[in-house]
Amino acid sequence: MTYLEPQRPVAARIDTLDSLREHLQWAIELEHATLPPYLCALYSLDPERNPDAVELVSTVFVEEMLHLALAANLLNAVGGRPQLDTPEMLPPYPRRLPHGELELSLLPFGAEALEMFLRLERPSPPGAPAEGDGYETIGQFYDAIEQGLRHLCDRLGEREVFCGDPARQVSGAHFRHTAGALFAVEDLESALGALGEIVEQGEGTAHGEVWDGDQDVFHPDRDEVAHYYRFQELKAGRRYRRGDTPQSGPTGEEVLVNLAAVRPMRPNPRLSDHAAGSAIRTAQEEFNHTYRALLNQLEQAFNGSPKQLGVATGTMFALKAQAEALMRMSDGDGTTGGPTFEYVPPESRQ
Numbered sequence: 001m002t003y004l005e006p007q008r009p010v011a012a013r014i015d016t017l018d019s020l021r022e023h024l025q026w027a028i029e030l031e032h033a034t035l036p037p038y039l040c041a042l043y044s045l046d047p048e049r050n051p052d053a054v055e056l057v058s059t060v061f062v063e064e065m066l067h068l069a070l071a072a073n074l075l076n077a078v079g080g081r082p083q084l085d086t087p088e089m090l091p092p093y094p095r096r097l098p099h100g101e102l103e104l105s106l107l108p109f110g111a112e113a114l115e116m117f118l119r120l121e122r123p124s125p126p127g128a129p130a131e132g133d134g135y136e137t138i139g140q141f142y143d144a145i146e147q148g149l150r151h152l153c154d155r156l157g158e159r160e161v162f163c164g165d166p167a168r169q170v171s172g173a174h175f176r177h178t179a180g181a182l183f184a185v186e187d188l189e190s191a192l193g194a195l196g197e198i199v200e201q202g203e204g205t206a207h208g209e210v211w212d213g214d215q216d217v218f219h220p221d222r223d224e225v226a227h228y229y230r231f232q233e234l235k236a237g238r239r240y241r242r243g244d245t246p247q248s249g250p251t252g253e254e255v256l257v258n259l260a261a262v263r264p265m266r267p268n269p270r271l272s273d274h275a276a277g278s279a280i281r282t283a284q285e286e287f288n289h290t291y292r293a294l295l296n297q298l299e300q301a302f303n304g305s306p307k308q309l310g311v312a313t314g315t316m317f318a319l320k321a322q323a324e325a326l327m328r329m330s331d332g333d334g335t336t337g338g339p340t341f342e343y344v345p346p347e348s349r350q
Contacts, residue, residue: 014148021080044108049261072302090343121228265338
């Protein structure tokens with residue numbers, strides 16, 4: 001008798017507009033889920049003593065914000081409605097990537113955070129199947145969306161698929177620290193361009209490529225390195241240079257990382273760690289109110305009020321100041337406070 005190895009179940013194809021809209025809302029949730037871990041690592045760094053690490057992590061964060069906006073444009077283009085001010089956006093950390101396998105935590109910058117980011121941005125292996133749910137890499141998830149878009153356009157026609165109001169598209173906004181572009185999605189060509197921008201900035205322009213296809217905004221003489229390989233630079237302590245490959249690793253100039261200049265934020269902080277009315281908990285609650293306001297501003301921006309993106313940018317500066325203040329507050333056990341990113345329900349809002 002022959003025994004066959006069990007196989008992974010084949011993911012269901014995205015073959016209806018409702019399924020496509022559902023998956024694009026998941027894409028918004030996915031892109032957002034990366035933001036709190038990146039922010040905690042970024043705000044834990046002393047910018048004066050860790051400029052290289054601040055540069056690399058901040059560029060990744062800005063590009064994840066760009067990916068969030070492109071995902072919202074994709075959803076709007078097919079007649080959906082982006083939702084951000086919802087409890088689903090902020091389950092407690094540690095948490096799984098939405099509809100994926102990877103666990104995310106809120107950590108200060110260091111070896112553990114770098115390994116998490118490398119797992120998060122890992123390129124899809126050659127020949128990896130598209131996976132619209134339970135995906136192993138982000139690239140496989142977006143491959144499933146691309147397949148669904150192509151299939152629906154073939155079956156229904158582009159006009160039927162791209163039925164959204166063009167006035168809800170957000171484009172032309174200036175995202176500092178990235179050469180990536182925010183553009184309107186109105187047909188299959190622009191939708192594929194948005195998916196390509198998201199995936200290439202994360203894992204490179206092709207399997208076996210370190211670069212994402214743009215020029216480095218901080219160093220115009222260099223090609224820009226994809227997210228996965230930027231974290232490899234921080235891990236190896238060296239930059240990639242022309243001629244380097246994933247196999248060679250980075251062989252360029254030194255990247256300086258000073259782990260002594262990292263604020264020791266308590267991992268995965270929670271409001272429940274501290275008594276009501278205590279200084280740290282009060283500061284965490286204030287941060288959560290501000291972050292909830294940011295989510296609401298982004299939701300408005302992606303639902304017909306694009307000027308709210310400028311308001312959201314101002315809110316980001318307030319968040320930075322609040323997070324850094326928390327990370328200067330001793331937690332009494334060698335760690336400091338940190339933001340908890342817990343959802344504030346409507347009845348508890350200021």
